[in-house]
Amino acid sequence: MKQGIITLFFFAFVLTLTAQVKCSSYTYQQQQLSDPDRNATIQGVERFIQDRLTAAQSGRPSGRPDGIIIKIPVVVHIVYHTPVEKISDAQVISQINALNLYFRRRNADTASAPAYFRSLGADCEIEFQLAISDPRRRATSGIERKYTPVTKWGADDKVKFSSETGLDAWDSKSYLNIWVCNLDKFAGYASFPGGEEKKDGLVISYTAFGTTGTAAGYSLGKTAVHEIGHWLGLKHTWGDDYCGDDGVGDTPKQASYTIGCPNTIRITCSNAPYGDMYMNYMDLTNDACINMFTKGQKARMLALFDPGGARSTLLSSKGLNMPLFMDIPLPGEEDPKWLHPQLYPNPASSEMTLDLSYDFRWIGKIIFVTNLQGQNVMNVQVTSKNQRINISKLQAGVYFLAAKKEDGESMKLKFVKL
Ligand SMILES: [Zn+2]
The missing domain is CATH 3.40.390.10 (Collagenase (Catalytic Domain))
Structure with a gap:
């Protein structure tokens, strides 16, 4: 043995x-x-x-x-x-x-x-x-x-x-x-x-x-x-x-x-x-x-x-029997254009859109907004695949968006508030 x-x-x-x-x-x-x-x-x-x-x-x-x-x-x-x-x-x-x-x-x-x-x-x-x-x-x-x-x-x-x-x-x-x-x-x-x-x-x-x-x-x-x-x-x-x-x-x-x-x-x-x-x-x-x-x-x-x-x-099984409904199948979801988050417009003065449509698992996550000094100035919870972010209250300058999800993917995006 x-x-x-x-x-x-x-x-x-x-x-x-x-x-x-x-x-x-x-x-x-x-x-x-x-x-x-x-x-x-x-x-x-x-x-x-x-x-x-x-x-x-x-x-x-x-x-x-x-x-x-x-x-x-x-x-x-x-x-x-x-x-x-x-x-x-x-x-x-x-x-x-x-x-x-x-x-x-x-x-x-x-x-x-x-x-x-x-x-x-x-x-x-x-x-x-x-x-x-x-x-x-x-x-x-x-x-x-x-x-x-x-x-x-x-x-x-x-x-x-x-x-x-x-x-x-x-x-x-x-x-x-x-x-x-x-x-x-x-x-x-x-x-x-x-x-x-x-x-x-x-x-x-x-x-x-x-x-x-x-x-x-x-x-x-x-x-x-x-x-x-x-x-x-x-x-x-x-x-x-x-x-x-x-x-x-x-x-x-x-x-x-x-x-x-x-x-x-x-x-x-x-x-x-x-x-x-x-x-x-x-x-x-x-x-x-x-x-x-x-x-x-x-x-x-x-x-x-x-x-x-x-x-x-x-x-x-009826899987090989003739179908009873010949309805035209609905078109499937289109492939996403990007396989990563998109932020636009950038620079912006009042509102930006964060396009997360390539992965619905971002929904529910918190996005942290920090300034150049690394201070957290705002948090946004994602509720939509095309998340609107209101930046009208931020002072003009450079900021970062950061978030992470369970599979380990993280996002870090830079934007300029006018
Ligand atoms: Zn085997």
Whole structure:
């Protein structure tokens, strides 16, 4: 065990050296499990999966019609700060196409799996399609975009809420929600079945989403494949522990995760003669070197669609039904012209306007006005995105406006009172 701890420590060290880590879902799930109620729900999902797998082994029917291909309606919420983060429809569609190739095992690179593992590979019989009806049955492209003043997002779910300048989830019983944003440090993370409905789905970095505009190592759309694996109840192949258990019978035990792109047999955890299955989507190997889900992983994922399963409600989603309302969508808010405060006119004699429209989180903050000697001469509470400031009572001279908000952004502006 001591050796195991050293190995894990070593791998953690290597991970911190790489610029972007593929997945933070394990840490995310551990946070969820610290809530006793959530823990009970997630454990209940695991019991359900085990029960369904046992039933399948004993030949009992799943309750799902045989031979159907599951179609999952997808909504992509693009939350951008800079133009490059505002990814195109084409980039989104390239991701959906990639998902369908990999989940149906129609990708050419399945031939890259070594012969001794290839027969374990599975067509998961799951497909993905951008929604054509939104939760109110209005026509949609399945893609929505919103400007945010936030420059980087953490794996803390804030991007999933409009109140945090992100975008709210669509009903997660009926849609797979995918948020694409500038995710800090990680390529992606996913909620597991049994998580909170408003936080259900994946968050993927715009540099790892789709097959265009993506970063080296993440350019084939497989981050989303991996994260959907989690969303459908799969664990990492190393079971998030030294020689841990991923709950799947046909994935070999392996010591820890794989990074980069190995091409030799790697024996760990007594898994001779074939070693680690590092070409599995649920490892952290580069996109170019992962190419399979196993039959055991497929069985776990499909169990969730059995009657009563955590993802079974998606089968009756209306997201892919024809919309009932073809109303023309209202134009979205225009992108702000500036990404910082604007003060005008300057110089001024009686009143100035402070334009804070790029970030509504300034509302409620106090602005301190100081003179050249550093004395506080006036305070103004921000009540509007275009805040008027009455300076008629100030003496002529040079002044500064200063304020700060929770994310650490501060403003300091100079003005001249005539
Ligand atoms: Zn993962």
